[in-house]
Amino acid sequence: KKTRTGITERVEKIIKLHQKLTDEFYDELEEILITSDMGIDTTLKIIDQIKTEARAKKLADAEAVRDLLKQKLYDILNNNEKYAETKAGPSVILVIGVNGVGKTTSIGKLAHMYKKDGKKVLLAAADTFRAAAIEQIEEWGNRVGVEVIKHQEGSDPSAVVFDAIQAAKSRNADILICDTAGRLHNKKNLMNELSKIERVITREYPEANKEVFLVLDATTGQNALQQALMFKETVDITGIILTKLDGTAKGGIVVAICSEMNIPVKYIGVGEGIDDLQPFSAEEFVDALFSA
Amino acid sequence: MAFENLANKLQNVFKKLRGKGKLTEKDIKDAMREVRLALLEADVNFKVVKDFIDRVSEKCIGAEVLESLTPAQHVIKIVRDELTELMGSTQSKLNLSAGSPFILMMVGLQGSGKTTTAAKIGGYLKKQGKHPLLVACDIYRPAAIKQLQVVGDKLGIPVFSMGQNISPVDIAKASIGAAKKGGNDVIIIDTAGRLHIDEEMMQELKDIKSEVRPHEILLVVDAMTGQDAVNIAKNFNEQLGIDGIVMTKLDGDTRGGAALSVKAVTGKPIKFAGIGEKLEDIEPFYPDRMASRILGMGDVLTLIEKA
Ligand SMILES: Nc1nc2c(ncn2[C@@H]2O[C@H](COP(=O)(O)OP(=O)(O)OP(=O)(O)O)[C@@H](O)[C@H]2O)c(=O)[nH]1
Ligand SMILES: Nc1nc2c(ncn2[C@@H]2O[C@H](COP(=O)(O)OP(=O)(O)OP(=O)(O)O)[C@@H](O)[C@H]2O)c(=O)[nH]1
Ligand SMILES: [Mg+2]
Ligand SMILES: [Mg+2]
Numbered sequence A: 001k002k003t004r005t006g007i008t009e010r011v012e013k014i015i016k017l018h019q020k021l022t023d024e025f026y027d028e029l030e031e032i033l034i035t036s037d038m039g040i041d042t043t044l045k046i047i048d049q050i051k052t053e054a055r056a057k058k059l060a061d062a063e064a065v066r067d068l069l070k071q072k073l074y075d076i077l078n079n080n081e082k083y084a085e086t087k088a089g090p091s092v093i094l095v096i097g098v099n100g101v102g103k104t105t106s107i108g109k110l111a112h113m114y115k116k117d118g119k120k121v122l123l124a125a126a127d128t129f130r131a132a133a134i135e136q137i138e139e140w141g142n143r144v145g146v147e148v149i150k151h152q153e154g155s156d157p158s159a160v161v162f163d164a165i166q167a168a169k170s171r172n173a174d175i176l177i178c179d180t181a182g183r184l185h186n187k188k189n190l191m192n193e194l195s196k197i198e199r200v201i202t203r204e205y206p207e208a209n210k211e212v213f214l215v216l217d218a219t220t221g222q223n224a225l226q227q228a229l230m231f232k233e234t235v236d237i238t239g240i241i242l243t244k245l246d247g248t249a250k251g252g253i254v255v256a257i258c259s260e261m262n263i264p265v266k267y268i269g270v271g272e273g274i275d276d277l278q279p280f281s282a283e284e285f286v287d288a289l290f291s292a
Numbered sequence B: 001m002a003f004e005n006l007a008n009k010l011q012n013v014f015k016k017l018r019g020k021g022k023l024t025e026k027d028i029k030d031a032m033r034e035v036r037l038a039l040l041e042a043d044v045n046f047k048v049v050k051d052f053i054d055r056v057s058e059k060c061i062g063a064e065v066l067e068s069l070t071p072a073q074h075v076i077k078i079v080r081d082e083l084t085e086l087m088g089s090t091q092s093k094l095n096l097s098a099g100s101p102f103i104l105m106m107v108g109l110q111g112s113g114k115t116t117t118a119a120k121i122g123g124y125l126k127k128q129g130k131h132p133l134l135v136a137c138d139i140y141r142p143a144a145i146k147q148l149q150v151v152g153d154k155l156g157i158p159v160f161s162m163g164q165n166i167s168p169v170d171i172a173k174a175s176i177g178a179a180k181k182g183g184n185d186v187i188i189i190d191t192a193g194r195l196h197i198d199e200e201m202m203q204e205l206k207d208i209k210s211e212v213r214p215h216e217i218l219l220v221v222d223a224m225t226g227q228d229a230v231n232i233a234k235n236f237n238e239q240l241g242i243d244g245i246v247m248t249k250l251d252g253d254t255r256g257g258a259a260l261s262v263k264a265v266t267g268k269p270i271k272f273a274g275i276g277e278k279l280e281d282i283e284p285f286y287p288d289r290m291a292s293r294i295l296g297m298g299d300v301l302t303l304i305e306k307a
Helices: A008-018 A023-034 A041-056 A062-079 A103-118 A134-145 A157-170 A188-204 A223-234 A253-261 A281-291 B006-019 B025-041 B046-060 B071-087 B114-127 B143-154 B168-182 B199-212 B229-240 B257-266 B287-295 B297-306
Strands: A089-094 A121-126 A148-150 A176-182 A209-217 A239-242 A265-268 A277-279 B102-108 B132-137 B184-190 B216-222 B246-247 B270-274 B280-283
Touching: A023 A062, A023 B046, A023 B071, A041 A062, A041 A253, A041 B025, A062 A281, A062 B114, A089 A103, A089 A188, A103 A121, A103 A134, A103 A176, A103 A209, A103 A239, A103 A265, A121 A134, A121 A157, A134 A148, A134 B143, A148 A157, A157 A176, A176 A188, A188 A209, A188 A223, A209 A223, A209 A253, A223 A253, A239 A253, A265 A281, A265 B114, A277 B199, A277 B229, B006 B270, B025 B046, B025 B071, B025 B114, B025 B257, B025 B287, B046 B257, B071 B216, B071 B287, B102 B199, B102 B229, B114 B132, B114 B143, B114 B184, B114 B216, B114 B246, B114 B280, B132 B143, B132 B168, B132 B270, B168 B184, B184 B199, B199 B229, B216 B229, B216 B257, B229 B257, B257 B270, B257 B287, B270 B287
Parallel strands: A089 A176, A089 A209, A121 A148, A121 A176, A209 A239, A239 A265, B102 B184, B102 B216, B132 B184, B216 B246, B246 B270
Antiparallel strands: A265 A277, B270 B280
């Protein structure tokens, strides 16, 4: 149903066109990476490394570069870490990100996934700001069949999280997932609000495994790097959820983020439905980039 | 500071040029490489950048620049002028006199800001003495109707909805009668977010369009959008025929190169800028300011003045 020209197709094309590792060949390689939103710095870095390796290995034809490129991207993205949610004991997941990236929807999908795994899940409606945000997560709660802890619109989000933690304890929940309002990373007061929420979690629920998921929209360009940097300064991000990969955007910005910041991508969103969340696999992501 | 990087880079390029006095074609080429990188870093689409650089290079290589005693200034001026021209030099408004009720339809990707912007434009027009009606045609997203009702309430603007079990086409159609009955001279239709490659959902928009014949269709684009902005804008425009664009979330620190891309690829004017989550956070779009933002033009202008 959707058309997506993979990188492979284009790499094949320029391989055929140039055959040898000419400047023009590298220019076109650069173009391919940039149009996936990898950004200038990361692109130039990768190209440089490929050039160096090609020279060291005395590779003369363009064909060989393709595998090098693939391997390079894979190495950057393959950042396996233990999932705290699968460790013993209760877990709490704080979901953060800028406006409209897909936080609430991803929470619905996560809740569904954990519930299918047999976990007892609880949701906290800690976006008390956006119009009908509470109703939205409640509807997800109904769909999935999990309880949502909520206050009134406009109330203090840390108070919601506080209550949700007490509820998680008393109901013996395995996983508590906290929604938060979308906020731009350049807004000081909103970022402070976020650290306050994190402090409440740390203080009130020390026995829980803590995860902080930053949600990024695959359609976003270079600003996503800025988002990751600023959110990381505020809270301890443990993973990224990359949404909207069902569109035509390549999501290349996560390559830049992984290469510069070492935050693992944990899940990808591939649609608006309840099942449209998948664990991230570096291999599949790179393959998808390369598939024609 | 958000643009420090970009401004610094341009400054360095032009410093190099200034030191030379007279330029060779190679100097121009070097400078253009830096401008190119800066634009790409600002998320301007690759092809748009390419065309832009070609045009600017051609102008720069003209004898006037090469022989100028202050070539850097000439180059800067050419870059600035070309960019402003690409952005569109005049501010573009809604053509409210096109009909009564004036029908406006909001379309775009998921989460771009359609619902919020629909309400903001409603509030903006209400202040100008209009009587808008918001129409809830997103029957898919959880609590989408409720969201529109909440923002409508806040602004004292009525919201027309028929729940989630009536097709958006029928809702849009029925809203015209409701507007006439309620004395509303503006209808603003909120639609569900959708991917430009989702044929079924794009067909729904076409159906709404042919049923209610909106006077304007506005594509809502997140200012943080990357290289894909051209695909999105091109697809919506080709399939639906848009009349204008709204850039949202410009209160962030994105350079917003997508604005340049969508303008270049559709030729359609950007009419509004969303500059915050609050319902009054909307303003007419100023192309010259956007050009400044993408390039860090404030600094560039200072450079010209200093010279
Ligand atoms: N196509 C697609 N749409 C998605 C995906 N994830 C979320 N969405 C849609 O994106 C829009 C925004 O999603 P939300 O979950 O409300 O985003 P949010 O980050 O909670 O938004 P705010 O709370 O307003 O900041 C909705 O229309 C979702 O259905 C995805 O993976 N693919
Ligand atoms: N900071 C900021 N946030 C905005 C702006 N415009 C919209 N938003 C926020 O972006 C998020 C998504 O806005 P919506 O109006 O729900 O977007 P939508 O396009 O209707 O989303 P869907 O209906 O799910 O496709 C919300 O959190 C809004 O508050 C803006 O100009 N600046
Ligand atoms: Mg949300
Ligand atoms: Mg909406």
